[in-house]
Amino acid sequence: MTDCGCAKAKAELEEYLHRELSIQDDADVAEHIKNCDDCSSEHLVGLALTLKVRQACQEQAPEELLEAVRSRLSNA
Structure with a gap:
């Protein structure tokens, strides 16, 4: 292994x-x-952001909102 440097x-x-x-x-x-x-600090920030995005992508809209959107789409 070699130290690739900050830029890389x-x-x-x-x-x-x-x-x-x-x-x-x-x-x-x-x-x-x-x-x-x-670079370690940037890595930790990147890990935190990645985790937050992953968590946000798993959230579901409330069923009432989904039903309202579906209803409007079917009436359009």
Whole structure:
């Protein structure tokens, strides 16, 4: 493994968070994040945002709202 540097780690952070990097690139970014406070902080922010988006995407609209939307769509 090699330290890929801040520029590469930050550029590939999104892909790293979603496990979309090659094995080698993933290992390089992980190694860099482990040793760089600035990139580690960005990684933690990215993790928090990813978790919040994932949670928001799982929320369901209340049944009353769904029924009202369906009713308006069928009457349109």
